[in-house]
Amino acid sequence: xxxxRDLLFAHYHGRxxxxxxxxxxxxxxxxxxxxxxxxxxxxTAIPSGADVDVSAWLFRIARNLALDHHRTRRRHPDxxxxxxxxxxxxxxxxxxxxxxxxxxxxxxxxxxFLMREVAGLxxxxxxxxxxxxxxxxxxxxxxxxxxLRSQLAAPISARQSTPMRRSGRxx
Amino acid sequence: MSERHEVISAFIDDxxxxxxxLASVLSEPSGRALLIDLVALRHIVQPDDVALSGALTxxxxxxxxxxxxxxxxxxxxxxxxxxxxxxxxxxxxDAPAPTRIVEGPAAWQAPLPRSAQ
Numbered sequence: 001x002x003x004x005r006d007l008l009f010a011h012y013h014g015r016x017x018x019x020x021x022x023x024x025x026x027x028x029x030x031x032x033x034x035x036x037x038x039x040x041x042x043x044t045a046i047p048s049g050a051d052v053d054v055s056a057w058l059f060r061i062a063r064n065l066a067l068d069h070h071r072t073r074r075r076h077p078d079x080x081x082x083x084x085x086x087x088x089x090x091x092x093x094x095x096x097x098x099x100x101x102x103x104x105x106x107x108x109x110x111x112x113f114l115m116r117e118v119a120g121l122x123x124x125x126x127x128x129x130x131x132x133x134x135x136x137x138x139x140x141x142x143x144x145x146x147x148l149r150s151q152l153a154a155p156i157s158a159r160q161s162t163p164m165r166r167s168g169r170x171x
Numbered sequence: 172m173s174e175r176h177e178v179i180s181a182f183i184d185d186x187x188x189x190x191x192x193l194a195s196v197l198s199e200p201s202g203r204a205l206l207i208d209l210v211a212l213r214h215i216v217q218p219d220d221v222a223l224s225g226a227l228t229x230x231x232x233x234x235x236x237x238x239x240x241x242x243x244x245x246x247x248x249x250x251x252x253x254x255x256x257x258x259x260x261x262x263x264x265d266a267p268a269p270t271r272i273v274e275g276p277a278a279w280q281a282p283l284p285r286s287a288q
Contacts, residue, residue, distance in 0.1 A: 021218035098216055116184060117216055123186050142180040149208050152215065159211040166183060168213035 004046050008054070009038060016062055019119040023066040023111065025099045033065050055121055056128025063111050063129060070107065094155045101151040105144060112137055113144040117168070179206050183213070 016037055020030035040061055047057055102110050112130055115121045116137075123134040123141075132140070149156060178196055181188040183206070196202035 018218050022216060027218075094215055095219075102216075114216075117213055118218060123184070138177060138181060138186070139174070141184070142174075142177045145180060145209055145212060148212055148216075149205075152212065155215050156208050156211045159214050160207060164210050164214055166210055166213075168210070168217050 005038075005041060008041060008046065008058070012055070012058055013038075015119040015121075016058070019059070019062060019114050020066065022099075022102060022114050022118050024069055025103070029069065033062070033069060036065050037062050053125055053128045055125040059115055059119070059121060059125070059129035066111070067107060094158075097152055097155055101148055104151070105147065109140055109144045109147075112140045113148070116141050176202060176205055179209060182206075183209055 013034060016034045017030055020033045021027055024030055024033065037058065041058070046054065102114070105113070108130060112126055112132070115126045115129060116123070121129070123137045126132070126137045126141075127134045130137070175192065175196055178188050178192045179202065182193055197206065
């Protein structure tokens with residue numbers, strides 16, 4: 001069983017950390033929440049079976065933790081800035097603009113978008129994690145992209161002056 | 172942007188899409204501009220890989236360190252055990268045969284008088 005957990009950790013740790021980084025905007029909080037996911041996993045049986053989607057299960061836990069974090073932060077506002085130097089994707093103003101735009105989205109739209117864009121989940125996996133249909137995921141992701149495109153027009157335009165990959169990863 | 176453009180999202184996400192629909196959408200300048208913008212958007216929302224790799228490698232390096240210490244302990248214990256085994260095999264159970272016999276004087280073997288004991 002510990003081997004299953006080790007495999008889960010190896011396969012999902014990075015993806016969860018990436019998701020949390022953008023979902024909460026701070027690397028230190030993202031690290032803590034990623035650990036919390038695996039702590040919860042260690043206390044429960046990993047679902048198995050042909051119809052079980054482990055990615056969806058893990059990201060459902062992750063999403064609940066992120067929502068809890070946002071609820072707590074609303075009750076006890078954090079005086080530290082939303083932008084963390086260590087999570088910046090480019091110059092700090094771009095990171096600030098991205099985090100601000102993401103924070104302005106409805107929680108479900110943001111999570112669906114981030115699960116696809118930074119965690120690399122498929123539409124089916126996102127549908128399982130967020131209890132939506134794959135068609136709803138597809139529409140929601142596209143709508144969110146259009147919203148972010150209008151909010152982040154300047155950094156998007158600036159990014160086009162350098163070579164890009166379809167995956168979005170530079171390394 | 173209409174719902175027709177959803178096919179571009181499906182395309183960049185490697186999800187099933189209708190090629191005819193994609194061709195139709197990309198035949199318009201607005202569709203092509205959207206495709207480029209969405210790929211650029213994907214780039215700018217990625218968290219900083221350097222910071223993330225730092226977070227990942229610190230965890231990995233501490234794990235590697237723990238494995239290294241465990242391996243060194245096993246090696247030391249195993250090596251010590253094997254050395255002990257090989258040495259205990261080299262020591263004969265019985266005393267070796269004498270190579271030289273020194274004959275002492277007869278008086279040496281004589282019992283001491285009772286008063287001297």
